[in-house]
Amino acid sequence: MNTQSKTRYGMVGGGEGAFIGAVHRMAAALDGEFALVCGAFSSDAERNGRSAAALGLDPVRAYATLDALLGGEAALPEDQRMEALAIVTPNHLHAPMAIAALDAGFHVLSEKPMALSLAEARAIDAAVARSGKLYGLAFTYSGYPLIEEARVRVARGDFGKIRLVQVEYSQGWLSRPIDQGGNKQAEWRTDPARAGLGGCLGDIGTHAFQLAEHVSGLAVESLSADLTTHVPGRRLDDDVAVLLRLEGGARGVLKASQIAAGDENGLCLRIHGEEGGLEWSQMEPNSLTLRWLDRPTEVIRAGGPGLDPSAMARLRTPAGHPEGYIEAFANLYRGFGRTLRAGASTPPPPGAADWFPGIRDGLRTMTFVEAVIENSAGEAKWTALADVPNDRPLSSAIEIPKG
Structure with a gap:
């Protein structure tokens, strides 16, 4: 080119x-x-x-x-x-x-x-x-080949009706008050004026939420949340726990933390249906584990046999040559660039070789952030995402429980 x-x-x-x-x-x-x-x-x-x-x-x-x-x-x-x-x-x-x-x-x-x-x-x-x-x-993370494979298998009904969606994103880099000691990356991420309404919630909780909806194909309808700040003096949350109710009756749990001391970048997704389920970990991204009620566990490998063509389209090297974070990121850039070149004004649908996250993903994740904040700060047991107001002013005075 x-x-x-x-x-x-x-x-x-x-x-x-x-x-x-x-x-x-x-x-x-x-x-x-x-x-x-x-x-x-x-x-x-x-x-x-x-x-x-x-x-x-x-x-x-x-x-x-x-x-x-x-x-x-x-x-x-x-x-x-x-x-x-x-x-x-x-x-x-x-x-x-x-x-x-x-x-x-x-x-x-x-x-x-x-x-x-x-x-x-x-x-x-x-x-x-x-x-x-x-x-x-x-x-x-939605650009990984085996995330696409997981999405395809859920969408075509391999596991039957989906019942459980569990996603965890666990880091430990903010376990100490480095945001108060001159670390610039930590400093702005814990400043309400620059980071927004959520700390850990906005930084990695949004990744977890987007991945859960993208792979499951199910929209979160309501949630019950607990935001916590464990490090004294920190102005935004550093630990998030959310119960989810998804369309079709499925239930879910989202856990995000930046004070899980010793953890690196532990993003893990599990989805279970009536007949079986899957598990994927970002720190071992080239393996997708499938578990069944009535047959042995399977481990699907990136580049190996049996992958859907839409997952294969996101791979660049033969099986046994690990691909990771940069390649997943590059899949989003490639899709964005090719869509731009084609003259389209919206991303192609999930499953298309050039899919990438767009406006819908952004609006969904911001609705999630505000629903979590509203629920955690209020007295309601559950908050429906559809009921989240869209005109909330930015405020640095949100009360978050101290750990």
Whole structure:
């Protein structure tokens, strides 16, 4: 693929020293279908310049602000300007930047969560509708090949009617008050003004929720939640437990924690139906375990025999050559880029080779966040997601129980 046929993209945030920006760039580069042409990587002018130089960009296209980037790129000839913007900033900038880029005529691929609140998420939805541009979200784990295999097996009824959905995302990196000791990644993630209404809830709870609905094919209808802050002085939750009621009568449990001392990145999904169930772990992503009432347990391997074509389409190497996080992320970029090239304004349906998370995933996860907060802070035993208001103002004064 020559340079002219690549999707030209810009990036806001993700400069020198940032984690997720580098991950986005690796994912975008993996299939050779994207070219980074510009960016506003940092509000610090020197860091911004160094970041652009390290990435080999023309200094003229290392912009000081998002406004300068959007204006500068719009002034370029159509065959040179960026086509899409990757947003890899802290959460409080996701919505205003996405809306500005969409209104300026650019496609957007944003880090999650979608916004600070459901009201902001709906404002992004409105901007997508009026612009006709494509919008995607980096719910990375849904890009794994065996997550697609799991989704297919549930959808075709291999396990019978689904009864149980269990998802856990367990980390330990915030077990100590590093957010109060200068760790920049921890600092903004526990600041209500920059992270939003939920801490652990917004950061990794949204991943767990999106994965559970995506693979099960069932919408969560109501929930009962408990948010806790265990580390003294922390302003947002660091531990989340939620009971779920899903459509069709299925029940579920979602557990997310960033104070599970010693845990690394323990995302695990289990789904059970009348005849059997499945289990997948992000730390061993190339295996999918199937368990049955009346026959031996099976372990399905990435690239091995029997995989659905939609799962095989997400693989790049033969069986026995492990693929992981970057490749899953790259599947989302590849789908986004090819959908953009096809001239479509919405993601293809789940199961399509080029599927990626979009507006629906964003709105669902933000509705989930606000329902959890409302239920945990209130006296109601259950909160229906359909009853969550969409105009809640951002507040840093939400009461979260201390552990």
